[in-house]
Amino acid sequence: MQRLEKACIQIVEKLSSPRLNPDEKAEPQKKPAARQEKLLPMYHQVAIQIADLHDTPGRMEEMSFITAYLWEDDKAMVERLTEQIREDSIDNTVFDNIHCLQREHVLQVRSLIQDNPQVAMDSIVHITQHMTPSQRSEVSRILANMDT
Known part of the structure; x- marks a missing residue:
């Protein structure tokens, strides 16, 4: 100073x-x-x-200190890595942690949807917009059978 x-x-x-x-x-x-x-x-x-x-x-x-690695299909890469982890060991700690994190995220989403029903509707609309017509008809059939 x-x-x-x-x-x-x-x-x-x-x-x-x-x-x-x-x-x-x-x-x-x-x-x-x-x-x-x-x-x-x-x-x-x-x-x-x-x-x-x-x-x-x-x-x-x-500055060329690192190189970005962008995968076009992140889900496929995660599945590939998950398969490699499973192959290494049945009692793999990393796999157990991934499983716990996935379960935790599902519980958070469930809580969010229960607290905000409009989020559920918006999510369903968004998901169905990205489905093929055959997938949408399958979802419609499943939803129709839920009422009976």
Whole structure:
């Protein structure tokens, strides 16, 4: 701060002046600390922002430190990795954790739908818009049989 902030620079120059007597130095000696205390939150914020911007994936890829791997079909990749995990060991901890996370997400969705019935309707409409006609007719048949 003493190098960059004009008020701090002026205070330091005033304190280093040989013409000041010890009584006159006592007052300005408190000013740099007070000024730095006032500016510290702003400097801290700027430092955090610079650090956050420094190592973002986009920036790292731009600087050729990393290469982005984008799969066209994420679901297929997850299924492939899941199959590899299953092949390695029947009692695989990673597979158990994935299973627990999937169950947790289902419970969260169920809770969301119970608390907000409109979300359920919106979701059903969205899902059916992305189905083939044969899939929609199958869903209609299943829903019709649920009432009986």
